[in-house]
Amino acid sequence: MSDPRNYTVGWICAVSTEYVAARAFLDEVHEEPDYVSEHDNNDYTLGRIRKHNVIIAVLPDGEYGTDSAESVARDMLHSFPNIRIGLMVGIGGGAPSRYHDIRLGDIVVSSPRDGKGGVFEYDFGKTIQDLSFQHTRFLNQPPTVLRTAVSGLKAQYKESGHQIEEAINSILEKKPRLRQEYKRPDPSSDRLYQAGFTHPPNNEASCTAICGDDPSKLIIRRERTEMEDNPAIHYGLIASGNQLMKDALTRDTLAKEKDVLCFEMEAAGLMNRFPCLVIRGICDYSDSHKNKGWQGYAAMAAAGYAKDLLCRIAPNRVEAGRKISDILSSVQKDVQDARNAVKDLGFEQRREKIDCWLSPADPSTNYNKALQQRQEGTGLWFLQSNAFAKWKTQRNSFLWLYGIPGCGKTILSSTIVEDLKRTLPRQPLLYFYFDFNDTGKQILESMVRSLISQLYCKGEDTWKQLDSLFSSCEAGRRQPSCESFCKVFLYMIGYSKEVWIVLDALDECRTRRGPPTKGLLSWMRDLLSSEGRNVHLLVTSRPEQDIESELGKWPYDNDIVPIEGDSVTDDIRAYVHTRVRNSEGLKRWQSRPNVQQEIETKLMEKANDMFRWAACQLDALENCLEYRTLQTALSSLPKTLDETYDRILRGIPDEHKPYAIRILQFLTFSERPLRIKEAVDAIAVDTEGDQHFNPDYRMPVPREISYYCSSLVVAISTKEHSYDKDGKHAELRLAHFSVREYLTSTRLGEDMAQNFQGTTARASIAIVCLAYLLHFDRDIPPEEIRESFPLAQYSARYWMTHAAVAEVFIAQIGHGTIGHGTMHPIRVEIGQLQRCITRRLEVC
Incomplete structure (x- = not known):
C-alpha cells in the first residue's frame, strides 16, 4: 500500500475520458493508499511522473460543475496532507477569435493577467437573460512554482517545438484498446460554424449529417x-461556470470583451480551495455543435502538456514547505501513540484504526463541563423518582425529559449519566450530547458514530459486525453510508443483553426528520421497536413542536417528564444557596447572613425555573462591592434571559467592547469550537494598523479572555488537555444555546445587531484570519509556526469559508464602500492579503 504522505501533486479530472488520459501518461502506477480521510468518496490513481508522486482523482460519474470539483478537491486535501501543487486537466470548449486561432485538439492553459488569476467565475444565468457578461469573481493565481514552470515550458516549446503528438501516438501503440477513442480524428471533422448558425434543437444526430459542409455556414480557416x-x-483566461456554454453569440461576445479563450465547468470550484493550474484540451467550440469525437484526443493533449510541465519542476522546489503544510492542512494527527500502554496491543491497534475511521465525536467534554456546574444534591428529585427507577429496569423503556431554555436539562443529563456509571458499573452505558457549539455534534450520523465507538469497547461480542463493515470498506480506506452505520449499531445492540442510552438536547440536532437512517426521531422509534433488544433510552430537549408531535405518537404517554415546578425550584435554590456562600465574588457577605438571605430570596422570586437566569444574575452580583450597589442590583433584576443578555452586553466597558464583539463573532459563526490560545491571537490581530499581528500584544493570562464577555462564554478543558493549568489548550465556547439564539435574533439591540448579521460577522472573521496570515510574509521557520502561532491552522482552513458567505460584503470593503461607522474599519488592501495567503498555501 502507498503512504498518502508521500504525494505532493494533486491532479483532478472531471470525466472518465480525462481520467483515462491522465492515467495513461503516468510513468509508473502505485498501489492504493493505506487509508483515506473520513467521508472521502473519491476514486484515486496513484503514480509517478518523472520524480513526482502524483494523485489523480475524478468527479463522480454524472456529476459536473464547480460544487462537485470543490468536493473532490477538499476530500483529496484531507486524505493527502502534503499536496503542494494542483492541476485541473481535461477538456473544454474553445473560444476562437481573430486574435486566437483556436482549433479542436489545441490546448488552453490558464494564465494570469494584470495581477489576477487566469480563471474567473461567471454567472451563466445572467449571461442568457441580460445578454451581457456578469463575472462574479476572479480566482486565485496558481502557485508560483507552476507559473514559473509554464514560462519555462513556453520558452522550450518556442525554441524546439513540443512532442505531445508523438507522446500520444506512443501511448496508443502500447495501449491499442485506446486508439479508437483517443486518436486524433480526421481534420475534416473540425468545423467552426458561423455564430448565427445553430444545430437543430432536440436533434442528437451528428453535425456532419445535419449541418453539413456548406461553406456559407462555416468559417473557413487555412491549414496549419x-x-x-x-x-x-x-495561454490566457479561462471562464468557469456551473452550466455548459453552448451559445456561439455569447461565446464571441465574451471572447471579444474579456479575451476569453476557453469555457469549462469545474475550475471555479477549485481555485480558492485548491490553488491549481487549469489545462484544457479543446473538444468543441462552446456552441450548439457539440463534438464528442474530439473529446478523447483533447483529453490526451491536455494530459501530455501536464506531464511536460511536471517534468520541468524540480521535486525539491515542491517539497520545500512540507512541514508547514502539515500544520495548515485539515488532516487530524494520528493518535495511535495515546494508547500504547494497553495490554492487548493487537486489539488496541485494531481499535485505533477503527476509531480513526469512525472519527467519533467525544461527548465527555460536555459531560465533564456539566458536572463541574452541578451543585451537590441537585437532581435528586429525579434520581429518586419512580419514573427513573422504572426506566432503569423495564424492558425497552423510554423517558423524555423536557423543559424551557436554561432550566438545567444538560446538567440533569450528566447527573443521570453519573448515577448510571455508579449504579451500573459493568453494564453498557452510552451517551451523547448534541451541541450547538460544535458542528461535529449536530447530526444523526455523528451521534451513531460516537455510540458505536463507545459500544465497541464494551465487549468482544460487539466487535464482529463493525469489524466486518470496516473490512468491507477496504480496511477503512473508504467511508460507508449513514444507513450502514445505523444497521451495524442495531446489530451491536442485539449482541448486548441490555443497554442504557442517554441523549441530551435533541433540539440541537439538525437532522431530526426523515427515515430511520437519516432522521433522529425515526431512528429512536426504530431502536425501541424490536422485542429482541433490551434498550433503555432517555432523552432531553426543549418542547419543540416536531419533537412533541413525533413523540406523541409513541406508546409512552406516561414516560414524559417536565422539568419544572417545585422540584426544579428546589434545585435552583440549592444552587443559589451554595454559590452565595462559596463563590469567591460573594464571600464578602459571609459576615452578614441577612444579606446572603436577601440575595437568595430576591433571586428565587424571579428565577421561574431557569438555572441559566439565576447563574447570570449571580455572575453580575459578584461585581457589587458594597451594599448600596447590591440593593440597587437586586431591586432591578431583569425579568428574562433576553433582558439579562442585553444588560451584559451593555455593561461591557467601551475599551473592552471591540474584543468582546470579535470573540462573540468567532464563537457564534465558527465551524468548530475555538481554543483559548486561538482566541487570544484573534483579538491580538490589528486589522487597521501597518503591523497586523504582534505577539507582544497577546494576553499574559490566556484564561482571562473570558472576562471580556463574562456569563456569555465559558472555558472548557478538553479531554487531551485536562491538566492544562494556564488554559491555553482549553476551548472557549458560548455558555449556552440561548446566547447564540439571542445574538442572531431580531431581539438583539440595534447598537449591537449589525455586528452579528451573518455577512458582517463572517467578513470580520475572514479579515482577521487574512491579516493574521499576512504576518507570515517573512521567513518564519515551520517549527515556530507550529509552536508560536496557534491561529494559523484555523485561519488557513476557514478564512475562505467565511469569505465565501460574506463575499459581497468583502467586495464592498475592497472598493472602499464599507468602513466608516462600522465596528472595525478595514483599511488593509484585500488584494494584498489574498496574494499573501496564496503564497503561504503554495508551500502547504
Whole structure:
C-alpha cells in the first residue's frame, strides 16, 4: 500500500475520458493508499511522473460543475496532507477569435493577467437573460512554482517545438484498446460554424449529417504548416461556470470583451480551495455543435502538456514547505501513540484504526463541563423518582425529559449519566450530547458514530459486525453510508443483553426528520421497536413542536417528564444557596447572613425555573462591592434571559467592547469550537494598523479572555488537555444555546445587531484570519509556526469559508464602500492579503 504522505501533486479530472488520459501518461502506477480521510468518496490513481508522486482523482460519474470539483478537491486535501501543487486537466470548449486561432485538439492553459488569476467565475444565468457578461469573481493565481514552470515550458516549446503528438501516438501503440477513442480524428471533422448558425434543437444526430459542409455556414480557416505547433498551445483566461456554454453569440461576445479563450465547468470550484493550474484540451467550440469525437484526443493533449510541465519542476522546489503544510492542512494527527500502554496491543491497534475511521465525536467534554456546574444534591428529585427507577429496569423503556431554555436539562443529563456509571458499573452505558457549539455534534450520523465507538469497547461480542463493515470498506480506506452505520449499531445492540442510552438536547440536532437512517426521531422509534433488544433510552430537549408531535405518537404517554415546578425550584435554590456562600465574588457577605438571605430570596422570586437566569444574575452580583450597589442590583433584576443578555452586553466597558464583539463573532459563526490560545491571537490581530499581528500584544493570562464577555462564554478543558493549568489548550465556547439564539435574533439591540448579521460577522472573521496570515510574509521557520502561532491552522482552513458567505460584503470593503461607522474599519488592501495567503498555501 502507498503512504498518502508521500504525494505532493494533486491532479483532478472531471470525466472518465480525462481520467483515462491522465492515467495513461503516468510513468509508473502505485498501489492504493493505506487509508483515506473520513467521508472521502473519491476514486484515486496513484503514480509517478518523472520524480513526482502524483494523485489523480475524478468527479463522480454524472456529476459536473464547480460544487462537485470543490468536493473532490477538499476530500483529496484531507486524505493527502502534503499536496503542494494542483492541476485541473481535461477538456473544454474553445473560444476562437481573430486574435486566437483556436482549433479542436489545441490546448488552453490558464494564465494570469494584470495581477489576477487566469480563471474567473461567471454567472451563466445572467449571461442568457441580460445578454451581457456578469463575472462574479476572479480566482486565485496558481502557485508560483507552476507559473514559473509554464514560462519555462513556453520558452522550450518556442525554441524546439513540443512532442505531445508523438507522446500520444506512443501511448496508443502500447495501449491499442485506446486508439479508437483517443486518436486524433480526421481534420475534416473540425468545423467552426458561423455564430448565427445553430444545430437543430432536440436533434442528437451528428453535425456532419445535419449541418453539413456548406461553406456559407462555416468559417473557413487555412491549414496549419509543418512549422506550426499542432496541437497549438494558447495561454490566457479561462471562464468557469456551473452550466455548459453552448451559445456561439455569447461565446464571441465574451471572447471579444474579456479575451476569453476557453469555457469549462469545474475550475471555479477549485481555485480558492485548491490553488491549481487549469489545462484544457479543446473538444468543441462552446456552441450548439457539440463534438464528442474530439473529446478523447483533447483529453490526451491536455494530459501530455501536464506531464511536460511536471517534468520541468524540480521535486525539491515542491517539497520545500512540507512541514508547514502539515500544520495548515485539515488532516487530524494520528493518535495511535495515546494508547500504547494497553495490554492487548493487537486489539488496541485494531481499535485505533477503527476509531480513526469512525472519527467519533467525544461527548465527555460536555459531560465533564456539566458536572463541574452541578451543585451537590441537585437532581435528586429525579434520581429518586419512580419514573427513573422504572426506566432503569423495564424492558425497552423510554423517558423524555423536557423543559424551557436554561432550566438545567444538560446538567440533569450528566447527573443521570453519573448515577448510571455508579449504579451500573459493568453494564453498557452510552451517551451523547448534541451541541450547538460544535458542528461535529449536530447530526444523526455523528451521534451513531460516537455510540458505536463507545459500544465497541464494551465487549468482544460487539466487535464482529463493525469489524466486518470496516473490512468491507477496504480496511477503512473508504467511508460507508449513514444507513450502514445505523444497521451495524442495531446489530451491536442485539449482541448486548441490555443497554442504557442517554441523549441530551435533541433540539440541537439538525437532522431530526426523515427515515430511520437519516432522521433522529425515526431512528429512536426504530431502536425501541424490536422485542429482541433490551434498550433503555432517555432523552432531553426543549418542547419543540416536531419533537412533541413525533413523540406523541409513541406508546409512552406516561414516560414524559417536565422539568419544572417545585422540584426544579428546589434545585435552583440549592444552587443559589451554595454559590452565595462559596463563590469567591460573594464571600464578602459571609459576615452578614441577612444579606446572603436577601440575595437568595430576591433571586428565587424571579428565577421561574431557569438555572441559566439565576447563574447570570449571580455572575453580575459578584461585581457589587458594597451594599448600596447590591440593593440597587437586586431591586432591578431583569425579568428574562433576553433582558439579562442585553444588560451584559451593555455593561461591557467601551475599551473592552471591540474584543468582546470579535470573540462573540468567532464563537457564534465558527465551524468548530475555538481554543483559548486561538482566541487570544484573534483579538491580538490589528486589522487597521501597518503591523497586523504582534505577539507582544497577546494576553499574559490566556484564561482571562473570558472576562471580556463574562456569563456569555465559558472555558472548557478538553479531554487531551485536562491538566492544562494556564488554559491555553482549553476551548472557549458560548455558555449556552440561548446566547447564540439571542445574538442572531431580531431581539438583539440595534447598537449591537449589525455586528452579528451573518455577512458582517463572517467578513470580520475572514479579515482577521487574512491579516493574521499576512504576518507570515517573512521567513518564519515551520517549527515556530507550529509552536508560536496557534491561529494559523484555523485561519488557513476557514478564512475562505467565511469569505465565501460574506463575499459581497468583502467586495464592498475592497472598493472602499464599507468602513466608516462600522465596528472595525478595514483599511488593509484585500488584494494584498489574498496574494499573501496564496503564497503561504503554495508551500502547504
